[in-house]
Amino acid sequence: MKFMIDAGHGGKDPGAVGNGLQEKDLTLKLALRIGELLTARGADVRYTRTNDLFLELSDRAKAANAAGVQYFLSVHINAGGGSGFESFTYTGSSGATSAYRNLIHRHVAAEFSKVGLSDRGQKQANLAVLRETKMPAALLEYGFIDNGKDAALLKDSGFLERLAVATANGVAEAFGLQAPQVKEDAVSDWAREAQEWAVAAGISDGTRPKDPVTREEIWTMLYRMRK
Template sequence: MTKIWIDAGHGGKDSGAVGNGLVEKDWVLTVAKQIQNELMKAGFEVGMTRTNDTFYELSDRAKKANSFKADLFISIHFNAGGGKGYEDYIYTSTPAKTVEIQKIIHKNVISKITKHGMNDRGIKKANFAVLRETAMDAILLEAGFCDSTDAAILEKQSYKNDYCSGIVAGVQEIFGAMVTKYRAGKYLTSDDAISGNNIKGYLEAGTKVFVYKETDKTLNLTTKKGVPGSWVLKTEVNIGKR
Protein backbone atom coordinates (compact mmCIF):
# COMPACT_ATOMS: atom_id res chain seq x y z
CA MET A 1 0.00 0.00 0.00
CA THR A 2 1.22 3.50 -0.84
CA LYS A 3 2.45 5.36 2.25
CA ILE A 4 1.95 9.11 2.71
CA TRP A 5 3.53 11.11 5.55
CA ILE A 6 1.72 14.24 6.73
CA ASP A 7 3.86 16.74 8.64
CA ALA A 8 1.88 19.33 10.60
CA GLY A 9 4.37 22.17 11.00
CA HIS A 10 5.50 23.63 14.33
CA GLY A 11 3.77 22.54 17.57
CA GLY A 12 4.34 22.80 21.31
CA LYS A 13 6.67 25.68 22.18
CA ASP A 14 6.83 26.66 18.49
CA SER A 15 3.60 28.42 17.53
CA GLY A 16 4.64 29.18 13.98
CA ALA A 17 3.10 32.22 12.30
CA VAL A 18 0.47 34.18 14.24
CA GLY A 19 -1.92 36.83 12.95
CA ASN A 20 -5.55 37.92 12.94
CA GLY A 21 -6.43 35.38 15.60
CA LEU A 22 -4.88 32.48 13.67
CA VAL A 23 -2.08 30.33 15.12
CA GLU A 24 -0.20 28.24 12.59
CA LYS A 25 0.50 25.23 14.81
CA ASP A 26 -3.22 24.82 15.56
CA TRP A 27 -4.48 25.45 12.03
CA VAL A 28 -2.08 23.03 10.39
CA LEU A 29 -2.80 20.27 12.90
CA THR A 30 -6.53 20.48 12.19
CA VAL A 31 -5.89 20.38 8.45
CA ALA A 32 -3.32 17.57 8.74
CA LYS A 33 -5.85 15.39 10.56
CA GLN A 34 -8.46 16.09 7.90
CA ILE A 35 -6.00 15.14 5.15
CA GLN A 36 -5.07 11.98 7.06
CA ASN A 37 -8.71 10.97 7.29
CA GLU A 38 -9.43 11.63 3.62
CA LEU A 39 -6.31 9.82 2.42
CA MET A 40 -7.09 6.78 4.57
CA LYS A 41 -10.61 6.69 3.15
CA ALA A 42 -9.04 6.78 -0.32
CA GLY A 43 -6.98 3.68 0.47
CA PHE A 44 -3.60 5.13 1.46
CA GLU A 45 -1.55 4.28 4.54
CA VAL A 46 -0.85 7.54 6.38
CA GLY A 47 1.77 8.46 8.97
CA MET A 48 1.72 11.68 11.01
CA THR A 49 4.53 13.73 12.54
CA ARG A 50 2.19 14.77 15.32
CA THR A 51 -1.46 14.29 16.27
CA ASN A 52 -1.43 16.75 19.18
CA ASP A 53 0.32 19.94 20.30
CA THR A 54 3.83 18.47 20.47
CA PHE A 55 7.13 20.01 19.37
CA TYR A 56 9.53 18.02 17.14
CA GLU A 57 12.87 19.17 15.80
CA LEU A 58 13.07 19.41 12.02
CA SER A 59 15.54 16.53 11.79
CA ASP A 60 13.24 14.33 13.89
CA ARG A 61 10.37 15.01 11.49
CA ALA A 62 12.44 13.72 8.61
CA LYS A 63 13.67 10.72 10.62
CA LYS A 64 10.13 9.70 11.50
CA ALA A 65 9.06 9.83 7.85
CA ASN A 66 12.17 7.94 6.75
CA SER A 67 11.54 5.19 9.32
CA PHE A 68 7.96 4.90 8.09
CA LYS A 69 9.39 4.42 4.56
CA ALA A 70 6.89 6.89 3.16
CA ASP A 71 6.43 7.27 -0.58
CA LEU A 72 5.64 10.98 -0.24
CA PHE A 73 6.21 13.59 2.50
CA ILE A 74 3.79 16.54 2.70
CA SER A 75 4.51 19.36 5.16
CA ILE A 76 1.55 21.64 5.99
CA HIS A 77 2.07 25.32 6.87
CA PHE A 78 0.70 28.81 6.47
CA ASN A 79 2.68 31.97 5.98
CA ALA A 80 3.33 35.43 7.42
CA GLY A 81 5.34 38.42 6.29
CA GLY A 82 2.95 40.62 4.40
CA GLY A 83 2.30 38.59 1.28
CA LYS A 84 -0.87 37.06 -0.12
CA GLY A 85 -1.60 33.67 -1.64
CA TYR A 86 -0.73 29.98 -1.76
CA GLU A 87 2.69 28.59 -2.71
CA ASP A 88 4.54 25.30 -2.40
CA TYR A 89 8.17 24.26 -2.19
CA ILE A 90 10.45 21.37 -3.07
CA TYR A 91 14.15 21.07 -2.27
CA THR A 92 16.61 23.12 -4.34
CA SER A 93 18.11 20.03 -5.97
CA THR A 94 15.61 17.28 -6.75
CA PRO A 95 14.98 14.64 -9.41
CA ALA A 96 12.59 15.31 -12.28
CA LYS A 97 10.03 13.06 -10.57
CA THR A 98 9.78 15.42 -7.58
CA VAL A 99 9.36 18.41 -9.90
CA GLU A 100 6.47 16.64 -11.59
CA ILE A 101 4.91 15.75 -8.23
CA GLN A 102 5.03 19.41 -7.23
CA LYS A 103 3.32 20.42 -10.47
CA ILE A 104 0.54 17.89 -9.94
CA ILE A 105 -0.15 18.86 -6.33
CA HIS A 106 0.04 22.57 -7.12
CA LYS A 107 -2.40 22.19 -10.02
CA ASN A 108 -4.91 20.25 -7.94
CA VAL A 109 -4.76 22.57 -4.93
CA ILE A 110 -5.06 25.73 -7.03
CA SER A 111 -8.03 24.30 -8.93
CA LYS A 112 -9.86 23.97 -5.59
CA ILE A 113 -8.90 27.19 -3.76
CA THR A 114 -8.91 30.02 -6.28
CA LYS A 115 -12.70 30.27 -5.99
CA HIS A 116 -12.12 31.47 -2.41
CA GLY A 117 -10.02 34.39 -3.66
CA MET A 118 -6.65 32.86 -2.76
CA ASN A 119 -3.86 34.02 -5.08
CA ASP A 120 -1.45 31.62 -6.80
CA ARG A 121 2.12 32.52 -5.84
CA GLY A 122 3.54 29.68 -7.88
CA ILE A 123 5.83 26.70 -7.43
CA LYS A 124 9.16 27.32 -5.69
CA LYS A 125 12.30 25.68 -4.33
CA ALA A 126 14.02 26.16 -0.96
CA ASN A 127 16.68 24.61 1.27
CA PHE A 128 14.23 23.61 4.02
CA ALA A 129 15.47 20.87 6.37
CA VAL A 130 12.36 18.71 6.06
CA LEU A 131 12.78 18.73 2.27
CA ARG A 132 16.54 18.21 2.39
CA GLU A 133 16.66 15.41 4.97
CA THR A 134 13.73 13.26 3.85
CA ALA A 135 14.58 10.16 1.82
CA MET A 136 11.43 10.29 -0.30
CA ASP A 137 9.82 12.88 -2.57
CA ALA A 138 8.87 15.80 -0.35
CA ILE A 139 6.86 19.00 -0.68
CA LEU A 140 6.05 21.84 1.71
CA LEU A 141 2.77 23.73 1.28
CA GLU A 142 2.05 27.29 2.47
CA ALA A 143 -1.74 27.71 2.54
CA GLY A 144 -1.84 31.52 2.70
CA PHE A 145 -0.75 34.48 4.84
CA CYS A 146 -2.28 34.87 8.30
CA ASP A 147 -1.20 38.52 8.55
CA SER A 148 -3.00 39.68 5.40
CA THR A 149 -6.52 39.54 4.03
CA ASP A 150 -5.83 35.82 3.42
CA ALA A 151 -6.71 35.33 7.10
CA ALA A 152 -10.42 35.66 6.39
CA ILE A 153 -10.06 32.86 3.83
CA LEU A 154 -7.89 30.62 6.00
CA GLU A 155 -10.39 30.63 8.85
CA LYS A 156 -13.27 29.38 6.68
CA GLN A 157 -14.06 25.67 6.96
CA SER A 158 -15.03 25.63 3.29
CA TYR A 159 -11.49 26.73 2.40
CA LYS A 160 -9.97 24.04 4.60
CA ASN A 161 -12.22 21.45 2.96
CA ASP A 162 -11.23 22.48 -0.56
CA TYR A 163 -7.56 22.80 0.38
CA CYS A 164 -7.54 19.24 1.75
CA SER A 165 -9.52 17.96 -1.23
CA GLY A 166 -6.96 19.45 -3.62
CA ILE A 167 -4.08 17.76 -1.80
CA VAL A 168 -5.86 14.39 -1.78
CA ALA A 169 -6.74 14.71 -5.47
CA GLY A 170 -3.10 15.45 -6.24
CA VAL A 171 -1.92 12.39 -4.32
CA GLN A 172 -4.45 10.23 -6.13
CA GLU A 173 -3.29 11.56 -9.50
CA ILE A 174 0.36 10.89 -8.63
CA PHE A 175 -0.07 7.32 -7.43
CA GLY A 176 -2.87 6.23 -9.73
CA ALA A 177 -5.20 3.41 -8.81
CA MET A 178 -6.09 2.74 -5.22
CA VAL A 179 -6.72 -0.75 -3.89
CA THR A 180 -10.11 -1.36 -2.29
CA LYS A 181 -9.89 -2.74 1.25
CA TYR A 182 -13.35 -4.29 1.48
CA ARG A 183 -16.07 -5.75 -0.68
CA ALA A 184 -18.53 -3.04 -1.72
CA GLY A 185 -21.87 -2.94 -3.47
CA LYS A 186 -21.91 -1.44 -6.98
CA TYR A 187 -24.71 0.91 -8.01
CA LEU A 188 -25.79 2.85 -11.08
CA THR A 189 -26.23 6.17 -9.25
CA SER A 190 -24.79 7.89 -6.19
CA ASP A 191 -28.24 8.03 -4.58
CA ASP A 192 -28.63 4.26 -5.00
CA ALA A 193 -25.28 3.69 -3.28
CA ILE A 194 -26.41 5.79 -0.32
CA SER A 195 -29.80 4.10 -0.02
CA GLY A 196 -28.59 0.59 -0.84
CA ASN A 197 -31.26 0.19 -3.52
CA ASN A 198 -30.87 -1.36 -6.97
CA ILE A 199 -27.55 -3.08 -6.40
CA LYS A 200 -25.80 -4.13 -9.63
CA GLY A 201 -23.17 -6.47 -8.21
CA TYR A 202 -20.09 -6.24 -6.02
CA LEU A 203 -16.64 -4.70 -6.15
CA GLU A 204 -14.35 -7.25 -4.52
CA ALA A 205 -11.71 -6.40 -1.93
CA GLY A 206 -8.28 -5.90 -3.46
CA THR A 207 -9.57 -4.51 -6.76
CA LYS A 208 -7.37 -1.79 -8.24
CA VAL A 209 -9.54 1.16 -9.20
CA PHE A 210 -9.41 4.82 -10.22
CA VAL A 211 -11.69 7.52 -8.88
CA TYR A 212 -13.81 8.92 -11.73
CA LYS A 213 -16.10 11.15 -9.63
CA GLU A 214 -16.61 11.82 -5.92
CA THR A 215 -19.32 13.14 -3.61
CA ASP A 216 -19.30 13.57 0.17
CA LYS A 217 -20.45 9.97 0.72
CA THR A 218 -19.82 8.10 -2.53
CA LEU A 219 -17.22 7.36 -5.19
CA ASN A 220 -17.58 6.45 -8.82
CA LEU A 221 -14.85 3.84 -9.22
CA THR A 222 -13.55 2.42 -12.45
CA THR A 223 -10.87 -0.08 -13.41
CA LYS A 224 -10.08 1.99 -16.53
CA LYS A 225 -8.85 5.51 -15.85
CA GLY A 226 -11.02 8.24 -17.32
CA VAL A 227 -14.00 5.97 -18.00
CA PRO A 228 -17.13 6.09 -15.79
CA GLY A 229 -17.63 3.07 -13.55
CA SER A 230 -19.93 2.11 -10.69
CA TRP A 231 -21.01 4.13 -7.67
CA VAL A 232 -19.99 2.74 -4.27
CA LEU A 233 -20.29 3.96 -0.71
CA LYS A 234 -16.97 5.35 0.59
CA THR A 235 -17.25 3.59 3.92
CA GLU A 236 -17.83 0.20 2.32
CA VAL A 237 -14.69 0.44 0.22
CA ASN A 238 -12.26 1.50 2.95
CA ILE A 239 -13.79 0.84 6.36
CA GLY A 240 -16.08 -2.12 5.78
CA LYS A 241 -19.17 -0.42 7.21
CA ARG A 242 -22.35 0.97 5.72
Protein backbone atom coordinates in the same frame (compact mmCIF):
# COMPACT_ATOMS: atom_id res chain seq x y z
CA MET B 1 1.20 3.45 -0.80
CA LYS B 2 2.63 4.84 2.43
CA PHE B 3 2.64 8.58 3.14
CA MET B 4 3.84 10.86 5.95
CA ILE B 5 1.82 14.04 6.56
CA ASP B 6 3.68 16.66 8.57
CA ALA B 7 1.69 19.33 10.41
CA GLY B 8 4.13 22.21 10.70
CA HIS B 9 5.13 23.68 14.09
CA GLY B 10 3.34 22.66 17.32
CA GLY B 11 3.68 22.85 21.08
CA LYS B 12 5.91 25.72 22.18
CA ASP B 13 6.33 26.73 18.53
CA PRO B 14 3.08 28.32 17.28
CA GLY B 15 4.52 29.14 13.86
CA ALA B 16 3.10 32.22 12.19
CA VAL B 17 0.47 34.14 14.16
CA GLY B 18 -2.04 36.72 12.96
CA ASN B 19 -5.70 37.72 12.85
CA GLY B 20 -6.53 35.54 15.86
CA LEU B 21 -5.01 32.44 14.27
CA GLN B 22 -1.97 30.27 14.99
CA GLU B 23 -0.26 28.33 12.24
CA LYS B 24 0.19 25.21 14.39
CA ASP B 25 -3.58 24.84 14.82
CA LEU B 26 -4.40 25.23 11.14
CA THR B 27 -1.67 22.89 9.98
CA LEU B 28 -2.86 20.16 12.32
CA LYS B 29 -6.46 20.46 11.10
CA LEU B 30 -5.35 20.29 7.48
CA ALA B 31 -2.86 17.46 7.99
CA LEU B 32 -5.33 15.22 9.82
CA ARG B 33 -8.05 15.81 7.25
CA ILE B 34 -5.72 15.21 4.30
CA GLY B 35 -4.61 11.98 5.93
CA GLU B 36 -8.20 10.93 6.53
CA LEU B 37 -9.08 11.49 2.89
CA LEU B 38 -6.04 9.54 1.69
CA THR B 39 -6.83 6.69 4.08
CA ALA B 40 -10.29 6.51 2.51
CA ARG B 41 -8.50 5.91 -0.79
CA GLY B 42 -6.59 2.93 0.61
CA ALA B 43 -3.34 4.69 1.55
CA ASP B 44 -1.27 3.90 4.64
CA VAL B 45 -0.95 7.34 6.25
CA ARG B 46 1.47 8.28 9.04
CA TYR B 47 1.73 11.63 10.82
CA THR B 48 4.63 13.47 12.42
CA ARG B 49 2.16 14.70 15.03
CA THR B 50 -1.53 14.24 15.79
CA ASN B 51 -1.78 16.75 18.65
CA ASP B 52 -0.19 19.97 19.90
CA LEU B 53 3.32 18.52 20.13
CA PHE B 54 6.67 20.23 19.55
CA LEU B 55 9.07 18.39 17.23
CA GLU B 56 12.47 19.35 15.92
CA LEU B 57 12.67 19.57 12.13
CA SER B 58 15.23 16.77 12.01
CA ASP B 59 12.90 14.50 14.01
CA ARG B 60 10.17 14.98 11.44
CA ALA B 61 12.48 13.86 8.65
CA LYS B 62 13.80 10.97 10.76
CA ALA B 63 10.27 9.72 11.37
CA ALA B 64 9.54 9.66 7.64
CA ASN B 65 12.82 7.93 6.84
CA ALA B 66 12.32 5.32 9.56
CA ALA B 67 8.78 4.56 8.38
CA GLY B 68 9.94 4.05 4.80
CA VAL B 69 7.16 6.16 3.32
CA GLN B 70 6.90 6.83 -0.41
CA TYR B 71 6.06 10.50 -0.01
CA PHE B 72 6.45 13.24 2.62
CA LEU B 73 4.09 16.23 2.65
CA SER B 74 4.65 19.14 5.02
CA VAL B 75 1.71 21.47 5.70
CA HIS B 76 2.28 25.15 6.55
CA ILE B 77 0.64 28.58 6.61
CA ASN B 78 2.63 31.55 5.32
CA ALA B 79 3.31 35.03 6.73
CA GLY B 80 5.18 38.15 5.69
CA GLY B 81 2.61 40.36 4.01
CA GLY B 82 1.87 38.38 0.87
CA SER B 83 -1.23 36.51 -0.23
CA GLY B 84 -2.08 33.19 -1.84
CA PHE B 85 -0.58 29.73 -2.22
CA GLU B 86 2.90 28.45 -2.99
CA SER B 87 4.70 25.12 -2.79
CA PHE B 88 8.30 24.03 -2.35
CA THR B 89 10.58 21.15 -3.18
CA TYR B 90 14.23 20.87 -2.21
CA THR B 91 16.76 23.00 -4.10
CA GLY B 92 17.88 21.24 -7.27
CA SER B 93 15.27 18.47 -7.12
CA SER B 94 13.65 17.21 -10.30
CA GLY B 95 12.10 14.04 -11.71
CA ALA B 96 9.42 12.39 -9.58
CA THR B 97 9.79 14.95 -6.79
CA SER B 98 8.87 17.78 -9.15
CA ALA B 99 6.20 15.80 -10.98
CA TYR B 100 4.35 14.85 -7.78
CA ARG B 101 4.52 18.36 -6.39
CA ASN B 102 3.34 19.88 -9.67
CA LEU B 103 0.17 17.77 -9.66
CA ILE B 104 -0.62 18.57 -6.04
CA HIS B 105 0.11 22.25 -6.61
CA ARG B 106 -2.28 22.42 -9.56
CA HIS B 107 -5.17 21.04 -7.54
CA VAL B 108 -4.62 23.32 -4.54
CA ALA B 109 -3.85 26.47 -6.55
CA ALA B 110 -7.19 26.04 -8.33
CA GLU B 111 -9.02 26.38 -5.01
CA PHE B 112 -7.17 29.60 -4.22
CA SER B 113 -7.94 30.96 -7.68
CA LYS B 114 -11.66 30.35 -7.12
CA VAL B 115 -11.63 32.79 -4.20
CA GLY B 116 -9.44 35.37 -5.90
CA LEU B 117 -6.14 34.53 -4.20
CA SER B 118 -2.85 34.26 -6.04
CA ASP B 119 -0.95 31.24 -7.26
CA ARG B 120 2.53 32.29 -6.11
CA GLY B 121 4.17 29.45 -7.95
CA GLN B 122 6.13 26.24 -7.61
CA LYS B 123 9.43 27.00 -5.91
CA GLN B 124 12.54 25.34 -4.53
CA ALA B 125 14.25 26.02 -1.20
CA ASN B 126 16.84 24.53 1.14
CA LEU B 127 14.33 23.61 3.86
CA ALA B 128 15.33 21.05 6.48
CA VAL B 129 12.35 18.71 6.11
CA LEU B 130 12.87 18.63 2.35
CA ARG B 131 16.65 18.30 2.56
CA GLU B 132 16.76 15.54 5.17
CA THR B 133 13.97 13.29 3.91
CA LYS B 134 15.11 10.42 1.69
CA MET B 135 11.93 10.18 -0.37
CA PRO B 136 10.20 12.70 -2.69
CA ALA B 137 8.84 15.52 -0.55
CA ALA B 138 7.00 18.82 -0.79
CA LEU B 139 6.08 21.67 1.55
CA LEU B 140 2.85 23.57 0.97
CA GLU B 141 2.11 27.11 2.19
CA TYR B 142 -1.67 27.57 2.32
CA GLY B 143 -2.21 31.33 2.39
CA PHE B 144 -0.91 34.15 4.59
CA ILE B 145 -2.04 34.28 8.21
CA ASP B 146 -1.20 38.01 8.46
CA ASN B 147 -3.29 38.97 5.43
CA GLY B 148 -6.89 39.84 6.29
CA LYS B 149 -8.47 38.25 3.23
CA ASP B 150 -6.41 35.06 3.48
CA ALA B 151 -7.05 34.81 7.22
CA ALA B 152 -10.81 35.20 6.81
CA LEU B 153 -10.80 32.22 4.49
CA LEU B 154 -8.54 30.21 6.79
CA LYS B 155 -11.17 30.72 9.52
CA ASP B 156 -13.79 29.15 7.23
CA SER B 157 -14.10 25.41 7.87
CA GLY B 158 -15.60 24.95 4.42
CA PHE B 159 -12.56 26.51 2.77
CA LEU B 160 -10.18 24.35 4.82
CA GLU B 161 -12.16 21.30 3.76
CA ARG B 162 -11.83 22.27 0.10
CA LEU B 163 -8.07 22.72 0.52
CA ALA B 164 -7.75 19.31 2.18
CA VAL B 165 -9.81 17.66 -0.56
CA ALA B 166 -7.79 19.36 -3.29
CA THR B 167 -4.53 18.26 -1.68
CA ALA B 168 -5.69 14.68 -1.29
CA ASN B 169 -6.94 14.64 -4.87
CA GLY B 170 -3.55 15.85 -6.06
CA VAL B 171 -1.72 13.15 -4.12
CA ALA B 172 -4.21 10.56 -5.36
CA GLU B 173 -3.65 11.56 -8.97
CA ALA B 174 0.12 11.59 -8.52
CA PHE B 175 0.21 8.10 -7.06
CA GLY B 176 -2.75 6.49 -8.81
CA LEU B 177 -4.83 5.91 -5.68
CA GLN B 178 -8.27 4.38 -5.90
CA ALA B 179 -11.44 6.41 -5.58
CA PRO B 180 -12.61 6.79 -1.96
CA GLN B 181 -15.14 4.31 -0.68
CA VAL B 182 -17.92 6.46 0.78
CA LYS B 183 -21.17 5.15 2.17
CA GLU B 184 -24.11 6.70 0.36
CA ASP B 185 -25.66 8.06 3.56
CA ALA B 186 -22.42 9.04 5.31
CA VAL B 187 -22.32 12.60 6.65
CA SER B 188 -19.20 14.55 5.68
CA ASP B 189 -17.01 15.41 8.65
CA TRP B 190 -17.32 19.14 7.97
CA ALA B 191 -21.16 18.88 8.14
CA ARG B 192 -21.52 16.57 11.14
CA GLU B 193 -21.75 19.30 13.79
CA ALA B 194 -24.41 21.15 11.77
CA GLN B 195 -26.38 17.93 11.30
CA GLU B 196 -26.33 17.21 15.03
CA TRP B 197 -27.51 20.76 15.75
CA ALA B 198 -30.36 20.54 13.23
CA VAL B 199 -31.54 17.25 14.71
CA ALA B 200 -31.29 18.50 18.31
CA ALA B 201 -33.23 21.65 17.39
CA GLY B 202 -35.99 19.63 15.73
CA ILE B 203 -35.35 21.23 12.34
CA SER B 204 -34.41 18.04 10.49
CA ASP B 205 -34.44 14.32 11.16
CA GLY B 206 -30.81 14.12 10.01
CA THR B 207 -31.38 11.42 7.39
CA ARG B 208 -30.47 11.35 3.67
CA PRO B 209 -27.51 13.78 4.00
CA LYS B 210 -26.47 13.43 0.35
CA ASP B 211 -29.92 13.70 -1.21
CA PRO B 212 -31.10 16.87 -2.98
CA VAL B 213 -33.61 18.92 -0.98
CA THR B 214 -37.11 19.77 -2.24
CA ARG B 215 -38.87 23.09 -1.78
CA GLU B 216 -41.34 21.37 0.53
CA GLU B 217 -38.49 20.31 2.78
CA ILE B 218 -36.98 23.82 2.76
CA TRP B 219 -40.37 25.30 3.71
CA THR B 220 -40.77 22.77 6.50
CA MET B 221 -37.30 23.36 7.93
CA LEU B 222 -37.73 27.15 7.83
CA TYR B 223 -41.14 26.81 9.51
CA ARG B 224 -39.65 24.65 12.25
CA MET B 225 -36.85 27.19 12.80
CA ARG B 226 -39.42 30.00 13.10
CA LYS B 227 -41.37 28.04 15.70
